[in-house]
Amino acid sequence: MEPADAPRRNGSFEISRSLSTADADSDGIHKRTSSLKDSRRLGSKRHSASFRVSPMDLIAAGADLSEIPTYNLHVKNLSYKVMVKNKGEGSQEKTLLKNISVDVYAGEVQAIVGPSGSGKTTFLDALAGRIARQSLEGEIFVNSEPINESFNRISGYVMQDDALFPMLTVRETLLISARLRLPTDMPLKEKKRRVELMITQLGLQSCANTRVGNEKHRGVSGGERRRVSIGADLIHDPPVIFLDEPTSGLDSTSALSVMQVLSGMAKTGGRTVVLTIHQPGFRILETINRVVVLGRGNVLYEGPLVQLKLYFAPLGKNMPEDVNVLEFALDIIEDYQKSPEGLEPLIKLQLESRKLQIENGERHSKLTEGSTADLSLSSNYATSFLEQCVILSGRNFKNLLRTPELFVSRCMAMTLVAVTMGTLFLNVKVSEKGVRQRTSFISFTLALLIFWSMEAMGAFIEERQIFIRETSRGGYRIAAFVVSKDVTMLPILLFLASLFSSISYWLVGLVPEAGNFFFFLITCFLVLCTAYSYISFISSLVPNFAIGNSVCSSSISYMFLFSGFFIPRTAIPKYWIWVHYISLFKYPYELLLNNEFGSSHFEDRIWYDDVDSNTILSSLGAGKVHNWANFLAMLGLFFGYRIFFWFSLSYFNKSIRK
Numbered sequence: 312m313e314p315a316d317a318p319r320r321n322g323s324f325e326i327s328r329s330l331s332t333a334d335a336d337s338d339g340i341h342k343r344t345s346s347l348k349d350s351r352r353l354g355s356k357r358h359s360a361s362f363r364v365s366p367m368d369l370i371a372a373g374a375d376l377s378e379i380p381t382y383n384l385h386v387k388n389l390s391y392k393v394m395v396k397n398k399g400e401g402s403q404e405k406t407l408l409k410n411i412s413v414d415v416y417a418g419e420v421q422a423i424v425g426p427s428g429s430g431k432t433t434f435l436d437a438l439a440g441r442i443a444r445q446s447l448e449g450e451i452f453v454n455s456e457p458i459n460e461s462f463n464r465i466s467g468y469v470m471q472d473d474a475l476f477p478m479l480t481v482r483e484t485l486l487i488s489a490r491l492r493l494p495t496d497m498p499l500k501e502k503k504r505r506v507e508l509m510i511t512q513l514g515l516q517s518c519a520n521t522r523v524g525n526e527k528h529r530g531v532s533g534g535e536r537r538r539v540s541i542g543a544d545l546i547h548d549p550p551v552i553f554l555d556e557p558t559s560g561l562d563s564t565s566a567l568s569v570m571q572v573l574s575g576m577a578k579t580g581g582r583t584v585v586l587t588i589h590q591p592g593f594r595i596l597e598t599i600n601r602v603v604v605l606g607r608g609n610v611l612y613e614g615p616l617v618q619l620k621l622y623f624a625p626l627g628k629n630m631p632e633d634v635n636v637l638e639f640a641l642d643i644i645e646d647y648q649k650s651p652e653g654l655e656p657l658i659k660l661q662l663e664s665r666k667l668q669i670e671n672g673e674r675h676s677k678l679t680e681g682s683t684a685d686l687s688l689s690s691n692y693a694t695s696f697l698e699q700c701v702i703l704s705g706r707n708f709k710n711l712l713r714t715p716e717l718f719v720s721r722c723m724a725m726t727l728v729a730v731t732m733g734t735l736f737l738n739v740k741v742s743e744k745g746v747r748q749r750t751s752f753i754s755f756t757l758a759l760l761i762f763w764s765m766e767a768m769g770a771f772i773e774e775r776q777i778f779i780r781e782t783s784r785g786g787y788r789i790a791a792f793v794v795s796k797d798v799t800m801l802p803i804l805l806f807l808a809s810l811f812s813s814i815s816y817w818l819v820g821l822v823p824e825a826g827n828f829f830f831f832l833i834t835c836f837l838v839l840c841t842a843y844s845y846i847s848f849i850s851s852l853v854p855n856f857a858i859g860n861s862v863c864s865s866s867i868s869y870m871f872l873f874s875g876f877f878i879p880r881t882a883i884p885k886y887w888i889w890v891h892y893i894s895l896f897k898y899p900y901e902l903l904l905n906n907e908f909g910s911s912h913f914e915d916r917i918w919y920d921d922v923d924s925n926t927i928l929s930s931l932g933a934g935k936v937h938n939w940a941n942f943l944a945m946l947g948l949f950f951g952y953r954i955f956f957w958f959s960l961s962y963f964n965k966s967i968r969k
């Protein structure tokens with residue numbers, strides 16, 4: 312327990328939920344910050360649930376810069392090795408980062424530069440906690456504390472790819488991000504104000520109501536999309552910001568405006584900005600304070616950009632006038648890389664220069680000047696599970712409404728299937744042929760519904776990058792994502808099951824009783840649910856649509872083979888019987904057979920010769936079906952695959968490298 316008189320802890324401000332709830336009005340920030348100041352002065356009690364007050368809040372409340380928590384990063388002897396498989400030679404160790412020691416200061420823009428393949432992204436990932444800690448050698452400190460998992464809460468990461476929903480507008484995208492990432496008790500009005508501020512800061516006013524778009528749907532320009540990505544990831548105003556090539560793919564004007572925004576964030580809010588960049592132009596150079604120059608995983612220079620000009624002079628490399636200093640540095644690296652001595656002279660020069668700076672006490676004093684980091688925030692998410700479910704479900708529905716053609720095509724496909732099946736088995740009779748037709752109708756209905764569900768595969772695979780981007784920095788709980796998908800999909804599946812059943816059931820002429828019809832409908836609904844659950848699980852495991860398609864179609868064909876339709880359960884060899892029990896077909900097949908031949912409508916009915924309904928059910932392996940047991944088994948399959956889906960999302964769909 313922390314002493315009651317220590318409300319400001321390790322340099323980050325914490326305020327209690329009770330305080331902030333009381334502040335939840337239009338003047339929220341001012342009140343919250345003054346409460347914060349009061350609580351610091353008076354020494355209020357520490358509460359268990361807490362969240363960070365962002366630099367933006369503090370600046371808006373008129374706090375001076377010295378009151379804003381700042382975070383310096385200190386990297387000491389960091390190395391990262393991976394095992395690489397060589398054809399025929401087994402595995403070999405490859406060092407991607409070699410003994411890197413670097414300091415990153417708050418209030419500055421630090422650029423990581425170097426030739427292609429020099430390790431820029433790898434180093435950025437290591438700093439941002441996107442490489443498993445146990446895979447890294449060396450240490451990373453946030454001010455004086457070793458980095459830990461809570462660092463994700465105070466840092467934001469902007470990926471190189473713009474993974475955004477194309478059907479949402481720029482303003483909607485930012486607002487959803489704000490609602491997910493800003494504290495629950497911040498008034499919606501304030502969140503909207505933040506969004507408008509971000510739109511202005513990023514120069515997105517003219518396209519705020521334009522859809523983001525993608526290759527298929529026209530939307531904002533590439534440069535604007537890049538800025539929306541940055542806005543969505545930084546809307547919660549993290550004090551430490553990592554960006555992987557924020558200017559890639561942008562024209563020079565857009566690139567400059569992005570860099571100016573980032574430079575402004577660093578200067579005015581004391582934020583720490585670290586980014587990778589490829590050959591920036593002259594004007595962009597003005598927005599960069601410090602650089603880390605990498606070559607083959609080694610640090611070749613680290614320090615203020617302005618000093619780079621003279622840095623290589625001891626090696627006889629003097630920079631001519633009017634030359635881009637980074638291009639000059641990269642040319643030198645290229646020359647050394649090609650020379651027989653390699654990068655050794657540059658590595659040596661850097662080590663000596665760093666040693667000198669440490670001896671002069673420059674680095675150490677600077678690093679400890681800042682406040683100490685708060686890496687123990689109690690909650691990993693800004694919003695509650697329920698709120699996340701509501702926001703994500705709302706977004707799913709919005710996406711569905713914006714793509715009505717998708718829903719209409721699903722309905723049309725289902726109608727077509729229902730009419731085809733209905734007319735193929737039109738008005739079945741009570742006869743030997745009628746028995747065959749009914750069992751065929753039931754099994755092919757199941758096959759069509761389950762194979763048809765494979766269209767769900769593309770949806771998750773397309774969305775996966777967005778999911779990874781949003782969850783990598785604690786945007787929401789994975790369980791909230793799973794639940795929100797169900798909230799959106801289950802009503803649609805119920806509608807489709809009703810559409811299919813209403814058409815095909817009466818055309819075929821199955822038991823003409825309302826109870827049996829609804830039993831049929833519910834079973835079809837559960838079939839769609841279990842198939843959707845299974846297919847989403849597979850789609851979370853596979854790298855792409857083609858592999859997913861092949862895994863799903865082969866596994867479902869297998870399950871169909873062991874459904875009991877082609878080979879009755881009693882005839883399936885013991886060593887294969889497990890496939891029968893996990894088959895998506897078995898339980899609904901038995902249920903629908905029982906609904907038809909076990910119904911009171913056909914009780915004691917002789918179908919042909921002396922064959923009655925019971926004999927038919929027994930011969931089909933559905934003689935002792937307990938409807939509730941089969942329903943429970945289907946629910947078990949649905950929830951089981953949902954849990955596997957969640958598990959797979961938690962462990963295999965992370966952006967963390969091993």
Ligand SMILES: Nc1ncnc2c1ncn2[C@@H]1O[C@H](COP(=O)(O)OP(=O)(O)OP(=O)(O)O)[C@@H](O)[C@H]1O
Binds near residue numbers: 394407428433
């Ligand atoms: N998991 C891995 N296994 C093997 N090699 C890897 C792995 N990840 C990265 N590399 C290699 O490490 C080197 C550095 O990669 P990284 O992506 O960090 O470079 P970069 O400087 O960002 O390149 P670019 O500027 O082209 O994006 C490259 O040679 C890359 O092929």
